[in-house]
Amino acid sequence: MSRLLNIKISDEYSGRIDKVLSDIYPEFTRSFIQKQIEDNNLKANGKTVPAKYKVKLNDIIELSIPAPRQIETLAQDIDIDIVYEDSDIVIVNKPQGMVVHPSAGHDDGTMVNALLYHCKGNLSGINGEIRPGIVHRIDKDTSGLLMVAKNDSSHFYLSNLLKDHNITRKYHAIVYGVIKEDEGIIEKPIQRCQQDRKKMGISQNGKFAKTKYKVLERFKDTTYVELSLFTGRTHQIRVHMTSIGHPLVGDPVYGRKKHLFGLNKQTLHAKILGFTHPSSLNEMYFESEIPIYFKDIIDKCKKI
Incomplete structure (x- = not known):
């Protein structure tokens, strides 16, 4: 309908x-x-x-x-880490390196392909055939918790929570440099770069963006931080941390040309997700373990 x-x-x-x-x-x-x-x-x-x-x-x-058309994206039997599931939502823990939905150069093998198989096609359709169920995205090389809607009413509800900044999203990251302050807030508008449409940047003409950072541990040349999103702009954490002189270790777009340990993927993990359930209205809270790749980098930073 x-x-x-x-x-x-x-x-x-x-x-x-x-x-x-x-x-x-x-x-x-x-x-x-x-x-x-x-x-x-x-x-x-x-x-x-x-x-x-x-x-x-x-x-x-x-x-x-309009009523959603039948989803044509291929369902694929790909092993994924389902953290929680009911008739309205799915919470999945995405591995680093996995694309969320099909796009140019990524026709299959994405989280959407896996979800279509797992959920037998029962995903919200308002985003069309390419992004069924996807309420919000995380970058290919960012790991962690992703929220998925199984029907349109849940999708609209969760999207409105996002729009009104009523979803808790906390990330863990390792950044270059030793941050002196224990915590701080970055409020800088973000928009797509005119010279390179794949990149975002700070611009007074951009959309309002707000990120809070909190130091978890300091190393010799890097800092382990927790980041809370008040808004959800594309590449927000990566752009904001770069703007204060602390780009993410391994970030191939906004970081240094040569990274510690030969990394070419940002060390960023979506660790905490909290929101009100669309049907029960119960408060939901999910927290994922730091993945092995992330723990290994922390160990290496400690040894420098």
């Missing part, structure tokens, strides 16, 4: 309607919104508008989400 969303524009939002709606609903990409506009599934104040339409205060937006 299709789903109708009604949005009243507050003074918090301004600009093109496709960008505004993708900000309000992070689960929808701008290309998805633009496709709905092309298909006449979006109206502003009862009238169809182009993607470049600039919203105004108190505009009433109606967005009709």
Whole structure:
């Protein structure tokens, strides 16, 4: 069945309607919104508008989400670490090196391929055939906890928790340099780099981003930290820590050209995930063990 969303524009939002709606609903990409506009599934104040339409205060937006098409991505019998599962959600512990969903150069072998097999296709469909069930992503070379929705109502609920910053997400990382302060907060806006669309960077024109860091252990030339996300921008932790002079050890994009121990993957693990369950409304809390690759790097840092 299709789903109708009604949005009243507050003074918090301004600009093109496709960008505004993708900000309000992070689960929808701008290309998805633009496709709905092309298909006449979006109206502003009862009238169809182009993607470049600039919203105004108190505009009433109606967005009709079409019923999901049958998922065509291949289900594959890939061993994955399921931490928790019920009729609404799946919590999975993703290994470093595994891509979350199919993309250019990664047609199969992804977490989505594995989940389709494990869940027998019972995943939310609002993200289409490529990203079924995926509420939020973590990078290929980041390990740790990932939250997955098995139906559309759970997906919308969890996406709104994310949008309202009501999900606890804590990461562990090893960064270069010895951080003097025991903890601190980074508030710097982030946007995609114009020169390299694969990279993000600090820009006053970017989206608000906030990260808290806490020192867990100091070594000779590196620091083991816990990072709490208040927002969820692409590459947020990697960009923020680089911006204060402490890039992640092994980060091939934002780190040093040559890394300790010959690493070419960032040492970043999504360790803690907490949220309110979409059906029971119980408080859920999950914590994963630091993986072996991460422990090995800590041991090596201690020996320097």
